[in-house]
Amino acid sequence: MKNEKTEFNLEDLNQKIFVQDEILALAKENSPRLLNKFRLVEPDFFSKLSAIQPNLKNSELIFCIYLKLNLTTKEIATYTFVTPKAIQNRKNRLRKKLNIASEMDIYKWFNDL
DSSP, rough: OHHHHHHHHHHHHHHHHHHHHHHHHHHHOOTTTHHHHHHHHHHHHHHHHHHHHHTTHHHHHHHHHHHHTOOOOOHHHHHHOHHHHHHHHHHHHHHHHHHHOOOOOOOHHHHHO
């Protein structure tokens, strides 16, 4: 019986890694499927964001996903075909919208959400 439980946990872990890889691949492709896939995998993330700011647009939610995935400014800029400066500006606007203090690391904030 102990072996069955170990195999089950290993299956869960493999499935979780596969889903994370799939989400990262969708992010890198700037895929329109990213938002729906992430919603299926992390429904709590969106309910917590909605509790803080219910009026976030889909484009802002997708940007939040990039930050939750710990992608750097340069990586986000590359995947979304904009300049790093534009990403920095989006981060600042999102900080204001979500009331994230300027001294708070935005990646840590999203990680703790």
